[in-house]
Amino acid sequence: MSYRVLVLISRLNEYRLDNHSIVPNALLHAGHQVSVGDIETLGIRDSTVICDLFALDREYRDGVPFPDLKLQTASAEDFDIVWVLTNPHPTLLLDAFQLLWVLNQRVPFVNDASALLFLNSKITLPAAVDREHLPTSYVSNSFDALNEVVSADENESWVLKPSNEGCGSDVYIVSLKTKNSRALLQSTTGNEICRYEMYGRPTIGLSRKYVTMQRYVPNVVDNEKRVMLSGGVPFCGFRRFHHELDHRGNVTLGNAFEGLQLTPEEDHFCRALGQSLMDQGVYFAGIDLAYPYVLELNLANPGGLNYSFRATGRDQSSEAIELLFAALEAKGRLRPRRTERVASAAANAERSCDMEVTL
Ligand SMILES: Nc1ncnc2c1ncn2[C@@H]1O[C@H](COP(=O)(O)OP(=O)(O)O)[C@@H](O)[C@H]1O
Numbered sequence: 001m002s003y004r005v006l007v008l009i010s011r012l013n014e015y016r017l018d019n020h021s022i023v024p025n026a027l028l029h030a031g032h033q034v035s036v037g038d039i040e041t042l043g044i045r046d047s048t049v050i051c052d053l054f055a056l057d058r059e060y061r062d063g064v065p066f067p068d069l070k071l072q073t074a075s076a077e078d079f080d081i082v083w084v085l086t087n088p089h090p091t092l093l094l095d096a097f098q099l100l101w102v103l104n105q106r107v108p109f110v111n112d113a114s115a116l117l118f119l120n121s122k123i124t125l126p127a128a129v130d131r132e133h134l135p136t137s138y139v140s141n142s143f144d145a146l147n148e149v150v151s152a153d154e155n156e157s158w159v160l161k162p163s164n165e166g167c168g169s170d171v172y173i174v175s176l177k178t179k180n181s182r183a184l185l186q187s188t189t190g191n192e193i194c195r196y197e198m199y200g201r202p203t204i205g206l207s208r209k210y211v212t213m214q215r216y217v218p219n220v221v222d223n224e225k226r227v228m229l230s231g232g233v234p235f236c237g238f239r240r241f242h243h244e245l246d247h248r249g250n251v252t253l254g255n256a257f258e259g260l261q262l263t264p265e266e267d268h269f270c271r272a273l274g275q276s277l278m279d280q281g282v283y284f285a286g287i288d289l290a291y292p293y294v295l296e297l298n299l300a301n302p303g304g305l306n307y308s309f310r311a312t313g314r315d316q317s318s319e320a321i322e323l324l325f326a327a328l329e330a331k332g333r334l335r336p337r338r339t340e341r342v343a344s345a346a347a348n349a350e351r352s353c354d355m356e357v358t359l
């Protein structure tokens, strides 16, 4: 069946070979009606959620300028499904999520607005992944609390990461053995001691930041994978290789990668996680996996289709769309269109004349 799909992205100068071009192209290719909207223009007009959007008339390649001139302000509600493929800009974050949430009350999303807000974070991992598949983790804004953990075992290393960033930014290793660690723990929790000393708490106000601290997983170097899930099925991704001078395996940082191969155990685990994520409103995701551990979940714009294509030459975007819509339909998440509802109601009415049908 063909659906009207609104893909929300943030505006770029030109298309790149990433989800923002790959997904709309694949949707079009599969016969859906696709509009691309700019998430930064979301608003409400007379109770209807609107945004600037354009109807995709053809598949765009990377390097093609984003077609500014075609953008028009229109209802974001006249769609069967909305696919949010970007995080709102930090300046607009809360308002944009509230707008998305209103929209999501009216139109199903590939990944629910609430899931995008709450589960796309290192903080909320325990709400999505079983304890035995998470490295021991702490979320805190207290230097003392985290320093106590690090000080408890000189042989243990820990990874500090901001809860809501990405691409390896501000991801640090700390351990009792390295002299930088206390400074990093202080910096990532807000430099409370230094700032209160320099300015005074009454002047500077609260000087704390949250950070997530995970136990360092040693096998990350030998076996780190990005696994893409569509409709709960691990269908593509890539294996990461770590640069010898960097502990982070993000490919955005220039690390090498190759096509994905999952062991039967990993595949089984990812399928089970895929099912439970769908129960939480997540149908398209990228998992950072160093089996048996999940390092993080990527729900807004997980890279995978692009790198897998680069590594293997295989374009799996059509497979992603097939798996996704099969799952959305099977779970009853896609409502039949109004015209189809009218037709089926008419057929029902014909079958049983005395039955009252409410449209
Ligand atoms: N607990 C960990 N143990 C070992 N390495 C880790 C751990 N967490 C993260 N890393 C490394 O740092 C990289 C970036 O961390 P990640 O949690 O994926 O955050 P980001 O959102 O920045 O990608 C990972 O791809 C991995 O190589």
Ligand SMILES: [Mg+2]
Pocket (backbone or CB within 6 Å): 167, 168, 250, 288, 296
């Ligand atoms: Mg990551």
